[in-house]
Amino acid sequence: MSERRPSNPRSVSDGSPSSRLSFLLLSFLLIALAWAGRLVYLQVIKADELSSAAAASRTVSADISPRRGTIYDRNGNVLATSVDATTVYANPKEVVDRSSTAQALADSLGGEASEYRDLLSQDTTFVYIKRKADVDVADALREKGLTGIYFIDDTKRVYPYGKVAGQVLGFVNVDGQGVSGLELYYDDILKGTPGRLVVQRGGKGIPIPGGTEVDEPAKDGQDIVISIDIDMQSYLEKRLAEGVEQIGGEDGGAVLMDASTGDLLAIASTPYFDPAAPSESEVGSDSLKPVTQAYEPGSIFKTVSMTALLETGSVSPDTTVFAPAGLAADEYVITDAHERGDMTMTARYVMQDSSNVGISLLVESHLGFAPLYDKIVTYGLNGATGIDYPGEAGGYLAPNVETWSQILKYNVTFGQGIATTPLQMTRFYGALVNDGVAVTPHLLLSKPQTGEVMTYESETIIENKAAIAPMISMLETVVEEGTGQGAAIEGYAVAGKTGTAEYVDEDTGQYAKHSYNLDFVGVLPNASTPLVCFVGVNEVPYERNTTEVFKDIMTEAISRYRVVQSD
Numbered sequence: 001m002s003e004r005r006p007s008n009p010r011s012v013s014d015g016s017p018s019s020r021l022s023f024l025l026l027s028f029l030l031i032a033l034a035w036a037g038r039l040v041y042l043q044v045i046k047a048d049e050l051s052s053a054a055a056a057s058r059t060v061s062a063d064i065s066p067r068r069g070t071i072y073d074r075n076g077n078v079l080a081t082s083v084d085a086t087t088v089y090a091n092p093k094e095v096v097d098r099s100s101t102a103q104a105l106a107d108s109l110g111g112e113a114s115e116y117r118d119l120l121s122q123d124t125t126f127v128y129i130k131r132k133a134d135v136d137v138a139d140a141l142r143e144k145g146l147t148g149i150y151f152i153d154d155t156k157r158v159y160p161y162g163k164v165a166g167q168v169l170g171f172v173n174v175d176g177q178g179v180s181g182l183e184l185y186y187d188d189i190l191k192g193t194p195g196r197l198v199v200q201r202g203g204k205g206i207p208i209p210g211g212t213e214v215d216e217p218a219k220d221g222q223d224i225v226i227s228i229d230i231d232m233q234s235y236l237e238k239r240l241a242e243g244v245e246q247i248g249g250e251d252g253g254a255v256l257m258d259a260s261t262g263d264l265l266a267i268a269s270t271p272y273f274d275p276a277a278p279s280e281s282e283v284g285s286d287s288l289k290p291v292t293q294a295y296e297p298g299s300i301f302k303t304v305s306m307t308a309l310l311e312t313g314s315v316s317p318d319t320t321v322f323a324p325a326g327l328a329a330d331e332y333v334i335t336d337a338h339e340r341g342d343m344t345m346t347a348r349y350v351m352q353d354s355s356n357v358g359i360s361l362l363v364e365s366h367l368g369f370a371p372l373y374d375k376i377v378t379y380g381l382n383g384a385t386g387i388d389y390p391g392e393a394g395g396y397l398a399p400n401v402e403t404w405s406q407i408l409k410y411n412v413t414f415g416q417g418i419a420t421t422p423l424q425m426t427r428f429y430g431a432l433v434n435d436g437v438a439v440t441p442h443l444l445l446s447k448p449q450t451g452e453v454m455t456y457e458s459e460t461i462i463e464n465k466a467a468i469a470p471m472i473s474m475l476e477t478v479v480e481e482g483t484g485q486g487a488a489i490e491g492y493a494v495a496g497k498t499g500t501a502e503y504v505d506e507d508t509g510q511y512a513k514h515s516y517n518l519d520f521v522g523v524l525p526n527a528s529t530p531l532v533c534f535v536g537v538n539e540v541p542y543e544r545n546t547t548e549v550f551k552d553i554m555t556e557a558i559s560r561y562r563v564v565q566s567d
Contacts, residue, residue, distance in 0.1 A: 065132075065176050066192030067155050069221035071169060071183075073230040074263070074445060078160055080169050080183070080275070085156040086138030088129040092120045094148030101146050105129060108141040120148075131174045132156035157183075163272045164234045167288040168226075168389075168443065171275035179278075180286045182226065182443060185390050189447065192221035225446045227263035232256065235556050236266040240535070243549035244270050247518065249537035253290040253422055254549070256557060259430030259523070259530040262439030262456055264387075265557070267291075267423075287391065290422035290534065294393040297425055298501025299354045300521050301415025303475065304428060305363055306351060308375035310467035315366050317348040317470050323358040329407040334360060337500055337543065351474045352482035354498060360410040369409045370401045376412075379428050379461050380438060381420050386457070387441045395420040415501060425521055426534045428461070432472060432495075433523045433530040436462030472525050479522070486547030487522050489555055492565055496522025498545050503538070515539055520546045522554065526566045531557055 071080040088109070095101050102116035109116075109130045119127050130138075132154050142151055157172050170181020176194075178187035195218035236254050244252040253269035269289035273281045287293070309315040324342045327334040336355050350358035363372055376382055376397060384394040396419040397412065398404065404412075411417040423441055431438040440456040462468060475495035478484040483498040499519040505512040519536035533554050535546040557563070 064152070064195035064216075064218045065154050066194055066218035067220040068157060068172070068176055068192060069190040069223045071190070072223065072225045072448075073165075073228050073233075074225065074265075075229060075231075076225075077230050079165060079226070079228070079230060080157060080159050082155040083158050084135050085132040085154045086135050087131050087152040087154040088133055088138055088141065089150050089152065090120060090127050090129050091125045091148045091150070092122050092127060093125055095120050096147060101149070104144055104146055105141070105149070108137060108144070109133060157275075159275045161230055161234070162276065163274045164237060165228055165230060165268075166273040166275045166281075167268060167286060168228055168233075169275055170286065170390075171278050180390065181275075181288070182224075182389070183275075185388055186224055186444065189224060190221045193219040195219075222450070223448045224444055225448060226443045227265065227445050228267075228443065229265050229560070232557060232560055233266040233268065236553050237268045237272060239549055239552050239556075240268060241270055241272070243535065243546060244537050247537045247540055247544050247546065248542070249518070250539035251289070252535070252537040252546075254536070254553060255290050255422055255426045255532075255534040256553060257426055257430060257441060257532050259434040259532045260439070262427075262430075262441050262458070263445070264441055264443055265531075266553075288389060290426075290536075291387055291389050292391045292393050292421075294395060294419040294421050295517060295536075295538075296418065296501045296503060297415040297420050297422075298499035298517065298519065299356075299414055300425055300497045300499035300519055301418065301420070302351060302354065302359050302413070303432075303471065303497050303521075304376065304379060304381065304415075305359050305372060305413045306347065306474065307379075307432070307462060307467055307471050308372055309347070309362055309367050310470055311375070311462065311464040312367055312371075313464065313466070315347055315362065317346065317474050319347045319362070319366070320344050321347070321350070321358055321361050321365065323350075323355055323361060325357075327357045327360060327410065329410050330405055332407045334407075334410055348474050348477055351497070352477050354478075354483050354500075356410075356414045359413045363413045364409075369404065369412070372413065373397065373401050376418070378463075379431075380459075381418075381424050381428060385421075385423055385427050385441050387423060388444050392423075393421050395424055415499065422519070422534045422536055425519075426532055429496075429521045429523055429534075430530070430532040431461050432468055432475075433525055433527070433532065436460050436465045436468055472523075475523075476525070483545065484520065484522070484547050486545060487520060487550050487554075489551055489558070492558065492563075493525050494522050494554070495525050496520055496547075496550070498547065499536075500543055500545070512539070515541045516543060518544060518546050520550045522550055524554070524558070524563060524565060528564045528566075529561050531561075531563065533557070 068082045098117050098120045102113040105116040106113040170183035172178050172183050178184035196216040240252050240254045251270045256266040257264050271282045271285045273285040322344045345358050382395045382397050384392045408417045427438050437458050438461045439458040442456050444454050446453045472495045479487050479494045484496050487494050487496050501517045502511040503517050517538045518540050521534045523532045535550045537546050
């Protein structure tokens with residue numbers, strides 16, 4: 001008899017116990033693989049990110065200010081330094097009574113209670129209450145035991161000499177970053193590297209006892225020594241301010257430099273700036289104008305033109321020129337500051353009496369305006385000096401002499417229609433008493449921690465050195481017999497030049513009427529310290545000069561540095 005088979009055969013997977021078991025095992029395996037993949041993703045791929053997020057949720061961090069480097073003057077006096085301070089902060093979530101806490105803060109720290117109440121109302125666990133408070137003030141506040149108020153050791157910048165040299169030094173902001181002056185220029189050296197303070201928080205942002213730690217220590221900045229002599233600086237600033245008031249000018253500037261080294265011993269401009277209270281200082285007072293503002297120098301520029309003439313070898317102090325009372329140029333007529341008739345004058349007299357007509361005709365006859373332009377560039381008066389101070393202005397003189405009008409050609413010879421800075425003119429005059437060599441004016445002398453002593457470039461700008469002695473001789477005549485007699489110092493030879501320059505009125509766009517920029521630059525020839533000094537007063541409503549201010553500043557410097565002259 002044959003074997004019978006089922007009419008509806010089923011596979012082993014159709015609902016049999018073994019099939020159900022296989023399905024469950026497969027499902028469990030898939031779930032396990034998914035969980036394993038998730039764990040790998042979270043613990044390996046996303047580990048760093050999640051760790052950071054978790055830490056951030058339970059910590060608050062704040063910068064630790066480094067101690068900024070000290071700035072010393074050339075004699076070791078502290079001009080800018082960092083002292084201990086305390087930064088006060090709050091966790092608003094801990095503050096129970098905002099009104100009373102705000103009032104307590106105002107009583108201790110100053111200001112309005114409403115301002116502190118606004119801070120304490122923020123939805124955060126960290127808010128600054130007072131940055132860089134005096135330690136004594138913060139300690140008194142600490143004794144009140146205010147809930148939610150905390151303290152961080154900090155430093156703040158102080159300037160022991162107040163406004164003196166304030167423009168040179170500049171200031172820093174609340175984060176310890178340089179904003180102006182040397183604080184800005186040498187910020188990378190002075191600032192150091194901030195550290196980080198981490199405060200661990202528990203539930204509701206409450207600090208964990210002992211949970212404050214330094215995550216990264218701050219690295220202090222380096223000290224610097226600068227060329228300024230703070231006592232000389234103080235005198236220069238005092239005498240300059242008096243001079244501006246006495247002469248009746250809008251503002252003024254002065255520079256005292258050692259021509260042999262380029263060291264700036266003192267430099268300032270009015271009004272003065274208080275680095276400890278920048279918001280209370282006049283707008284623009286933080287700028288050192290002898291460096292940052294170019295102007296038309298006027299007749300002190302005649303020394304540039306005369307030096308260029310002497311370098312040709314075709315002109316001497318005794319060279320004569322016929323100088324009419326007026327010199328026609330385009331639709332203009334050039335005259336001298338003092339009314340006179342037609343006359344023949346020597347080159348020496350041109351300088352002594354500061355003749356615009358005389359210097360114009362000497363350049364036209366014996367040099368030419370294109371060669372004068374070339375000399376101006378060689379003398380470094382058409383560009384920046386390279387001083388280590390932010391925002392230095394460069395000089396300006398229109399290129400392409402061929403396109404100059406006749407009036408511009410003449411004007412340039414006596415310092416109109418050209419822009420320079422007082423520092424550029426100081427550098428040029430300094431070369432006259434430094435054997436024709438101009439040194440880069442500078443402020444930084446050394447970095448004490450590294451032992452580095454700075455060196456600066458110099459260049460010979462007066463190529464024909466035979467021109468120097470007669471030029472100095474003519475400048476001595478200016479002081480002995482000419483327009484600069486007020487600069488004479490008993491017992492010393494002084495060589496210098498006065499300047500009376502027109503300036504453009506910003507309202508009209510034309511040269512101002514009956515108001516001038518006045519200046520004087522002088523040097524001490526054959527001196528043990530070849531000092532050069534510039535003094536300028538701007539927008540003076542009548543003709544005067546700044547020679548008396550120069551005289552007093554230079555006399556003080558002679559005494560202070562024990563300057564002697566040789567024959």
